Amino acid sequence: xxxxxxxxxxxxxxxxxxxxxxxxxxxxxxxxxxxxxxxxxxxxxxxxxxxxxxxxxxxxxxxxxxxxxxxxxxxxxxxxxxxxxxxxxxxxxxxxxxxxxxxxxxxxxxxxxxxxxxxxxxxxxxxxxxxxxxxxxxxxxxxxxxxxxxxxxxxxxxxxxxxxxxxxxxxxxxxxxxxxxxxxxxxxxxxxxxxxxxxxxxxxxxxxxxxxxxxxxxxxxxxxxxxxxxxxxxxxxxxxxxxxxxxxxxxxxxxxxxxxxxxxxxxxxxxxxxxxxxxxxxxxxxxxxxxxxxxxxxxxxxxxxxxxxxxxxxxxxxxxxxxxxxxxxxxxxxxxxxxx
Amino acid sequence: xxxxxxxxxxxxxxxxxxxxxxxxxxxxxxxxxxxxxxxxxxxxxxxxxxxxxxxxxxxxxxxxxxxxxxxxxxxxxxxxxxxxxxxxxxxxxxxxxxxxxxxxxxxxxxxxxxxxxxxxxxxxxxxxxxxxxxxxxxxxxxxxxxxxxxxxxxxxxxxxxxxxxxxxxxxxxxxxxxxxxxxxxxxxxxxxxxxxxxxxxxxxxxxxxxxxxxxxxxxxxxxxxxxxxxxxxxxxxxxxxxxxxxxxxxxxxxxxxxxxxxxxxxxxxxxxxxxxxxxxxxxxxxxxxxxxxxxxxxxxxxxxxxxxxxxxxxxxxxxxxxxxxxxxxxxxxxxxxxxx
DNA sequence: TTGTATGCGTTATCAC
DNA sequence: GTGATAACGCATACAA
Numbered sequence: 001x002x003x004x005x006x007x008x009x010x011x012x013x014x015x016x017x018x019x020x021x022x023x024x025x026x027x028x029x030x031x032x033x034x035x036x037x038x039x040x041x042x043x044x045x046x047x048x049x050x051x052x053x054x055x056x057x058x059x060x061x062x063x064x065x066x067x068x069x070x071x072x073x074x075x076x077x078x079x080x081x082x083x084x085x086x087x088x089x090x091x092x093x094x095x096x097x098x099x100x101x102x103x104x105x106x107x108x109x110x111x112x113x114x115x116x117x118x119x120x121x122x123x124x125x126x127x128x129x130x131x132x133x134x135x136x137x138x139x140x141x142x143x144x145x146x147x148x149x150x151x152x153x154x155x156x157x158x159x160x161x162x163x164x165x166x167x168x169x170x171x172x173x174x175x176x177x178x179x180x181x182x183x184x185x186x187x188x189x190x191x192x193x194x195x196x197x198x199x200x201x202x203x204x205x206x207x208x209x210x211x212x213x214x215x216x217x218x219x220x221x222x223x224x225x226x227x228x229x230x231x232x233x234x235x236x237x238x239x240x241x242x243x244x245x246x247x248x249x250x251x252x253x254x255x256x257x258x259x260x261x262x263x264x265x266x267x268x269x270x271x272x273x274x275x276x277x278x279x280x281x282x283x284x285x286x287x288x289x290x291x292x293x294x295x296x297x298x299x300x301x302x303x304x305x306x307x308x309x310x311x312x313x314x315x316x317x318x319x320x321x322x323x324x325x326x327x328x329x330x331x332x333x334x335x336x337x338x339x340x
Numbered sequence: 341x342x343x344x345x346x347x348x349x350x351x352x353x354x355x356x357x358x359x360x361x362x363x364x365x366x367x368x369x370x371x372x373x374x375x376x377x378x379x380x381x382x383x384x385x386x387x388x389x390x391x392x393x394x395x396x397x398x399x400x401x402x403x404x405x406x407x408x409x410x411x412x413x414x415x416x417x418x419x420x421x422x423x424x425x426x427x428x429x430x431x432x433x434x435x436x437x438x439x440x441x442x443x444x445x446x447x448x449x450x451x452x453x454x455x456x457x458x459x460x461x462x463x464x465x466x467x468x469x470x471x472x473x474x475x476x477x478x479x480x481x482x483x484x485x486x487x488x489x490x491x492x493x494x495x496x497x498x499x500x501x502x503x504x505x506x507x508x509x510x511x512x513x514x515x516x517x518x519x520x521x522x523x524x525x526x527x528x529x530x531x532x533x534x535x536x537x538x539x540x541x542x543x544x545x546x547x548x549x550x551x552x553x554x555x556x557x558x559x560x561x562x563x564x565x566x567x568x569x570x571x572x573x574x575x576x577x578x579x580x581x582x583x584x585x586x587x588x589x590x591x592x593x594x595x596x597x598x599x600x601x602x603x604x605x606x607x608x609x610x611x612x613x614x615x616x617x618x619x620x621x622x623x624x625x626x627x628x629x630x631x632x633x634x635x636x637x638x639x640x641x642x643x644x645x646x647x648x649x650x651x652x653x654x655x656x657x658x659x660x661x662x663x664x665x666x667x668x669x670x671x672x673x674x675x676x677x678x679x680x
Numbered sequence: 681t682t683g684t685a686t687g688c689g690t691t692a693t694c695a696c
Numbered sequence: 697g698t699g700a701t702a703a704c705g706c707a708t709a710c711a712a
Contacts, residue, residue, distance in 0.1 A: 052458045059395040066438075075423070080420040097439055118392045119395075283623065284622075287597065288624075289628075
């Protein structure tokens with residue numbers, strides 16, 4: 001690891017016999033620089049292996065051309081897809097992405113945010129941790145004059161741009177398809193009730209049931225069973241009730257797997273004996289037997305939209321607006337909910 | 341978005357009536373600072389919402405406490421898992437992660453690397469794009485005195501730390517299990533031959549076949565069919581040969597899905613009529629019917645190891661060593677390859 | 681079109 | 697234990 005230092009604009013200037021500031025302008029395509037000079041400077045830059053030092057420029061400029069992202073887990077398909085979309089847009093605008101995981105912990109989320117603030121990121125895109133109920137960290141961001149964009153998992157009591165699916169409506173529609181298939185005792189498996197995303201899905205469920213003139217099955221509504229295993233346990237109980245549900249809507253495909261597990265354990269055929277509907281359209285959902293009815297959240301697109309929001313609305317227009325963008329989602333009906 | 345500027349150590353110094361340099365030392369827990377002062381400084385920092393400016397510090401120090409990662413796609417389970425592992429370790433060492441996708445393109449990979457160099461990242465972890473055959477970009481990194489760690493998809497002709505699975509051996513063992521199940525005409529679906537990872541898997545396949553005293557089925561070895569669809573097409577052809585294969589090893593689970601598709605199309609039962617073996621243990625692999633025999637790459641652990649390599653070997657010891665770390669991988673035998 | 685001067689916020693060195 | 701000073705590399709306002 002040879003330690004000759006990196007060339008700076010000073011080095012270029014000296015070699016070219018012009019001033020450093022002029023070199024800087026040339027490198028930045030400043031209009032007042034002649035083509036000839038610009039060419040010579042670029043030439044020399046190549047020759048000396050000059051590389052721009054972002055830190056110095058950022059310090060000087062007061063902005064970093066860097067966007068921060070905080071998500072619960074990088075390696076969950078919804079989030080990795082969303083990040084992929086965000087990255088795409090940032091790349092197009094020549095910005096970098098710094099990514100942190102909260103691991104669903106409020107404290108880690110706070111540490112991540114702190115890091116991003118120190119880094120002078122120009123904007124923070126965040127999908128809150130399951131544990132997070134307080135907007136304290138988000139206020140911290142704002143106190144540092146950094147714009148915040150929430151996506152998917154948003155906090156009610158913090159105003160900012162929010163990019164979400166139409167969770168309530170799409171759930172409503174999905175449950176209606178269950179009803180139209182003739183299912184009459186539909187149960188609901190939810191997430192932590194403090195996360196609005198999951199509350200909205202529950203609301204959509206309740207609305208569909210109510211509107212169909214059916215009684216709301218309060219004992220069939222189970223919150224906070226996000227994992228496959230917890231869902232399975234909950235459903236095992238439900239299915240052994242004297243009047244058991246004949247269909248189950250759950251807020252994630254992973255839960256739906258648990259539902260299928262439970263049904264298999266009790267020898268209940270899906271979809272004939274039990275309709276199953278999930279959420280997220282994971283890769284595996286079309287592959288399992290029976291294939292899983294679910295909801296496509298368009299997560300890559302959602303990520304793109306969130307990032308574009310920064311570049312189009314905040315960066316360009318300095319709009320500190322508060323607005324909620326709803327990304328459409330599609331119902332995908334497969335075998336698990338079709339018995340007609 | 342109120343625009344009062346962020347507090348600096350100067351502001352703290354002024355308010356406290358001490359010098360900025362002393363404040364800096366206090367904040368950095370310099371040994372020669374009295375506890376009393378340190379306490380007062382921290383207090384004041386809270387009071388004024390002081391936040392450390394990493395850019396300034398990085399400029400001054402010449403290092404960024406930031407690690408760069410370049411992968412083909414963030415949203416593929418192997419990579420997102422690996423990144424998750426990397427992030428975990430970086431977080432523990434109080435470093436940030438800047439992540440870029442190459443989208444399998446050599447040019448984008450180059451641009452990503454350029455960005456990371458400009459950011460003064462302290463190390464770059466990279467898994468090369470499918471297109472990449474030249475180590476040109478990697479040399480670019482090294483020219484800037486930034487250490488390189490390759491993982492999974494490594495370039496033969498660039499010496500650096502490399503973290504990989506024992507691709508050859510694990511494939512060898514996997515193919516042996518196919519043989520011991522009585523399969524005798526085994527085909528191989530590979531990736532682009534220029535990527536060593538895939539070449540190694542092919543080598544392992546050939547070794548197992550050879551060692552079993554079977555002739556190498558050259559017409560059964562198909563390179564560069566990484567996607568599900570391309571694998572399906574290739575297998576459709578293979579399966580209609582007069583002497584068709586009775587088992588297929590493929591270098592990814594996605595390909596194995598294509599194999600199952602093809603078998604279904606031709607009404608060939610798996611595993612009775614056709615053994616199938618994949619690679620990567622994707623989430624769906626245990627869920628499909630029949631469940632997929634595959635190889636668990638321990639990708640999160642692989643990411644952790646790669647990152648630790650930086651902190652333990654490069655950061656601490658300034659070792660510019662060249663070494664290949666092999667991360668063990670496990671064979672998982674499920675239904676698709678078991679007919680006894 | 682070109683150059684000069686200055687400061688971004690921090691930290692390392694050296695002196696007290 | 698404490699402080700003055702310079703320097704990191706760049707970009708900008710201003711002067712020429």
